[in-house]
Amino acid sequence: MPDQQPNKPAGVPEDSSTELSSAFPETPTLGAMGAQPLLEKEDLSHTPPQSAEAVSVVDREVARSLWQDAWRELRRNPVFLISGVLIVFLVLVAIWPGLFTSTSPLTCDLSKSQLGPTSGHPFGFDTQGCDVYARTIHGARASITVGVFATAGSALLGTLMGGLAGFFGGWIDAIISRIADIFFGIPILLGGLVFLSVIPSQSIWVVVGFIVVLGWPQIARIARGAVITAKQQDYVTAAQALGASNSRMLLRHIMPNALAPIIVVSTIALGTYISLEATLSYLGVGLKPPTVSWGIDISAAADTFRNAPHMLLFPAGALCITILAFIMLGDAVRDALDPKLR
Amino acid sequence: MASPVSSVPAEEAIEAAVEKPVERGEPILQVRDLEKHFPLTQGILIKKQVGAVKAVDGVSFDLYQGETLGIVGESGCGKSTLAKVLMNLERATAGQVLYKGEDISRASGRALKAIRRNIQMVFQDPYTSLNPRMTVGDIIGEPFEIHPEVAPKGDRRKAVQDLLDVVGLNPEYINRYPHQFSGGQRQRIGIARGLALKPEVIIADEPVSALDVSVQAQVINLLEQLQDEFNLSYMFIAHDLSIVRHISDRVGVMYLGKMVEIGSDEEIYEHPTHPYTQALLSAVPVPDPSGREGRERILLSGDIPSPANPPSGCRFRTRCWKAQEKCSIDVPLLAVPEVFRGQSTPAAHASACHFAEDVDVVGAG
Numbered sequence: 001m002p003d004q005q006p007n008k009p010a011g012v013p014e015d016s017s018t019e020l021s022s023a024f025p026e027t028p029t030l031g032a033m034g035a036q037p038l039l040e041k042e043d044l045s046h047t048p049p050q051s052a053e054a055v056s057v058v059d060r061e062v063a064r065s066l067w068q069d070a071w072r073e074l075r076r077n078p079v080f081l082i083s084g085v086l087i088v089f090l091v092l093v094a095i096w097p098g099l100f101t102s103t104s105p106l107t108c109d110l111s112k113s114q115l116g117p118t119s120g121h122p123f124g125f126d127t128q129g130c131d132v133y134a135r136t137i138h139g140a141r142a143s144i145t146v147g148v149f150a151t152a153g154s155a156l157l158g159t160l161m162g163g164l165a166g167f168f169g170g171w172i173d174a175i176i177s178r179i180a181d182i183f184f185g186i187p188i189l190l191g192g193l194v195f196l197s198v199i200p201s202q203s204i205w206v207v208v209g210f211i212v213v214l215g216w217p218q219i220a221r222i223a224r225g226a227v228i229t230a231k232q233q234d235y236v237t238a239a240q241a242l243g244a245s246n247s248r249m250l251l252r253h254i255m256p257n258a259l260a261p262i263i264v265v266s267t268i269a270l271g272t273y274i275s276l277e278a279t280l281s282y283l284g285v286g287l288k289p290p291t292v293s294w295g296i297d298i299s300a301a302a303d304t305f306r307n308a309p310h311m312l313l314f315p316a317g318a319l320c321i322t323i324l325a326f327i328m329l330g331d332a333v334r335d336a337l338d339p340k341l342r
Numbered sequence: 343m344a345s346p347v348s349s350v351p352a353e354e355a356i357e358a359a360v361e362k363p364v365e366r367g368e369p370i371l372q373v374r375d376l377e378k379h380f381p382l383t384q385g386i387l388i389k390k391q392v393g394a395v396k397a398v399d400g401v402s403f404d405l406y407q408g409e410t411l412g413i414v415g416e417s418g419c420g421k422s423t424l425a426k427v428l429m430n431l432e433r434a435t436a437g438q439v440l441y442k443g444e445d446i447s448r449a450s451g452r453a454l455k456a457i458r459r460n461i462q463m464v465f466q467d468p469y470t471s472l473n474p475r476m477t478v479g480d481i482i483g484e485p486f487e488i489h490p491e492v493a494p495k496g497d498r499r500k501a502v503q504d505l506l507d508v509v510g511l512n513p514e515y516i517n518r519y520p521h522q523f524s525g526g527q528r529q530r531i532g533i534a535r536g537l538a539l540k541p542e543v544i545i546a547d548e549p550v551s552a553l554d555v556s557v558q559a560q561v562i563n564l565l566e567q568l569q570d571e572f573n574l575s576y577m578f579i580a581h582d583l584s585i586v587r588h589i590s591d592r593v594g595v596m597y598l599g600k601m602v603e604i605g606s607d608e609e610i611y612e613h614p615t616h617p618y619t620q621a622l623l624s625a626v627p628v629p630d631p632s633g634r635e636g637r638e639r640i641l642l643s644g645d646i647p648s649p650a651n652p653p654s655g656c657r658f659r660t661r662c663w664k665a666q667e668k669c670s671i672d673v674p675l676l677a678v679p680e681v682f683r684g685q686s687t688p689a690a691h692a693s694a695c696h697f698a699e700d701v702d703v704v705g706a707g
Contacts, residue, residue: 234471238535241429242485243458252484256475 070336080332086325093137094144103134105292114308123314127300132311135292136318142281142293143322146208147274153212154273155266158219163258165220166227167250177224180217188214188276189283196285207286211273222265226258233257260337268330271323278319294319352445356453359444360460364407364542370575371405371428371461371543376437376447378420378427382650395650397423399599400437402676405543410569410576412590412607414583414622418646420599421579422466425547428577429463430454441543459489462541466548468528472520478531479516482506485538492539505534508571510564526557530564537568545577550585562589583626587611595619598657599649601676605691613689615679615698618658624703637703656696664697672696 074080093100103121108130117124123132165176191214199206230236236253244252280286281295282302289296294315301311364370379394398420405411413421426432428439430449439447446457465471472481482502486493493501503513509530520528529549536544546565550558562585569576580586586593587607594604595618603616614620621640628637642661647653656674659665679698682690689700 233473234465234467235473237431238463238465238471238532239473239484240431241458241463242535242539243455243488244484245488248488252476253473257473 070333073336074332077332077335079328080336083325083328083332086321087329090140090144090322090325094141097137097141101131101134101137103131105130105135105138106290114304114311116308116310124308124310126297126308126311127304132297132314135297136294136314138292139294139297139315140318140322142204142287142291143274143277143319145204146211146277147270147322147326149205149208150211150215150273150277151266151270153208154215154269155219155262157212158216159223159255159262161216162220162223162225163227163250163255166224166258167231167246167254169228173224176220180220183214184217184221186214189279192276192280193283193285196280202286202288202291204287204291207277207280210280211276215269215273218269219262219265222261223258226261227254230254230257264330264334264337267333268327271326271330274326275319275323353449353451353453356441356444356446356449357456359442360456362442364442366408366573368407369404370407370442371577372438372440372443373404373428374402374438374440376401376424376427376439377435378423378432379435393650395648396599396652397649398427399649399652401596401599401601402437403594403601403604405575405577407542407575408569408573409591410578410589412586412593413577413579413596414581414586414593415596416581416622416646418649419596420649421581421596422547424596425463425545425577425579428545429461430457455489459492459539460541461543461545462536462539464529464533464536464544464546464549467552468525468532469552471532472528474520477517477519478502478506478523481520481531482534482538485535489539501538505538506531508537508568509534524557525553526560529553529557529561533561533564533568537572540572541574543575543577545579547579548581549578551580551582558585565589583611583623595622598646598652600657600694602658602695603691603693604676605693606688609688609691612702613687613691613700614703615682615689615691615693615700616658616695617662617664617697619693620701620703640703656694658695664695666697668696 108128109125110129112125112129113127115121115125115129121131121133123136126132126135161176161180165173165180192210195210196202196206231254233253236249239249239253277286278293278295278298281293282299284299286295287293297315298312298319301308301315305312376398377396377400378398379396381391382393382395383389384392401420401424403411413424415421423432427434427447430446434447437447438445441457441461446453449457476484479499479502482505483498486498486501499516502516506513506515511527511530511534515523520531523531529552533549549565550561553561565576565578566589568574576589578586578589590607592605593607593610595602595610595616597618603610603614603619610619611623614623617640621642624638624640640663644661647657647660653660653670655668655670655672656662656665659669662669674694674696676692676694678690679693679695681698682700684690687700689698
């Protein structure tokens with residue numbers, strides 16, 4: 001003990017070194033509470049019996065790609081779990097509304113107009129005397145369909161255009177980027193009021209098409225940036241040096257490495273597209289009756305909110321939960337795919 | 343020369359030449375007056391060229407079959423651009439790259455693909471040169487997918503495992519991802535990918551500068567062993583002079599886009615005649631303290647001039663202590679200097695200096 005004295009900084013009581021060394025093995029339990037299970041797991045894999053060292057090395061080096069890492073991260077994220085359960089439920093509702101209600105949203109009884117919740121009709125009735133619960137359940141299909149297909153469409157178009165612009169650069173980039181800027185510059189609500197009011201057909205696909213046309217530039221910008229970043233990596237040069245064709249470089253090397261930000265932005269966009277559909281329907285230029293949509297119901301209920309608030313609150317609540325679920329999913333996916341946040 | 347009419351026969355000539363065997367000691371790659379200028383443009387809509395960055399500006403040298411040619415020079419002297427132009431990753435602005443006597447600097451299509459089989463590259467940074475989304479098997483197997491004639495489909499997995507074995511990695515690692523390997527192991531994977539097509543020439547662009555010193559030696563030894571095994575010719579680009587001396591048979595020194603001196607490693611390291619080479623060598627750390635005391639360090643003043651606006655005459659004159667009027671007028675040619683012409687001393691090698699003299703700066707002799 002005395003010969004250690006000179007090494008210690010001045011002013012440190014002599015006991016502290018022994019205290020420290022006795023505390024050292026317990027360090028994991030002193031760690032942050034949230035990290036505790038992780039540390040314990042690490043600890044187990046780090047201190048295997050000497051004879052089993054080879055086995056443990058194999059165990060720890062199980063092949064893991066970024067996607068697998070992201071999946072592990074997601075499974076532990078409560079935000080992902082909550083939003084995932086909600087989304088699965090919403091998709092079920094959208095595909096098989098009959099599972100949740102046997103009442104038709106279109107058989108209405110005017111004598112029950114604006115009645116509040118009663119037994120068998122938990123959400124009450126709207127002005128036309130239709131069952132609000134049935135309409136809320138059936139309205140999910142329009143929202144989810146528009147959200148999913150508009151996102152898929154704008155993600156595909158945006159990735160294609162942004163990918164081509166980023167990969168080829170030069171005048172192709174200049175033209176695509178300027179076209180994207182033009183569409184980006186159109187205020188989406190004003191554009192919706194103008195375009196959708198001149199198109200006579202009000203099917204769900206017109207609304208999907210409109211959202212794709214105005215939504216792709218956002219994805220294209222992200223895709224272009226991601227492709228430019230990936231293109232400058234050495235592994236792309238290496239593939240080129242091997243004689244790889246443009247399509248091979250783009251599909252095998254650049255796209256897989258540029259996909260993460262596109263997925264994140266698309267997932268978040270999904271929520272906003274659902275709210276956009278509701279907004280357009282509310283304004284009377286989106287979906288039209290007899291299509292059942294939350295936006296239409298909210299619009300119809302807005303005038304009588306003070307007399308019959310249930311007519312507004314239930315479809316609006318469903319809409320909020322749906323949008324929230326998708327935006328939370330987008331957030332969780334972004335956190336999982338961004339290694340810098342780990 | 344590369345008019346549209348003659349391009350088809352040229353392509354066939356290249357494809358025929360690729361198959362030609364080259365004797366040991368014969369030139370396999372001949373570079374003649376190679377230039378790569380990157381245009382500097384001004385204006386938004388109508389781009390006007392206002393100048394050019396002369397990254398490589400009239401470089402000539404030969405690479406002989408079976409040898410290692412080291413290229414040294416400070417950052418920004420055009421080493422990497424030279425490698426990219428030789429690999430046809432950048433198109434040469436002027437000059438020729440003769441591979442077995444055929445100019446490949448303007449090759450395209452099938453001819454280019456055939457050349458790519460025979461000239462391969464090892465990259466500097468093993469952390470960015472491997473696609474993080476692909477397994478090692480896919481990375482090393484990709485050359486076979488691009489050139490299916492090299493290995494039939496059924497044999498590819500075996501071929502990849504053989505390559506892993508050749509570069510000293512466990513063949514069972516085939517399904518792992520690059521991030522599961524250390525820097526040295528990753529560089530071995532990069533080397534295995536370069537070897538997959540059984541090339542004749544490997545251009546290594548600073549292959550060890552991103553690695554730890556202890557790992558550098560392993561990778562260098564691996565490269566030397568592979569050279570013997572597969573009869574490869576290396577062009578080895580580096581800025582670490584000791585490593586270049588260790589691995590190279592001949593050494594070329596570059597400064598600001600030009601080759602200033604070239605010769606065997608003994609000629610360059612023990613009898614440098616160009617002042618820039620002497621300054622470069624005097625900066626090499628000497629492990630022996632007594633040797634360190636006796637030698638004089640040549641400290642260059644000033645920065646490397648901009649390659650967009652290089653000095654007239656000799657490019658090194660702005661930092662050279664020997665510079666005289668003549669240096670700003672006459673461009674010194676890369677040839678055996680007049681003072682040594684006809685002599686059989688080791689100092690009689692190509693050096694682009696008007697006032698070349700033999701100075702032993704390392705103090706090793």
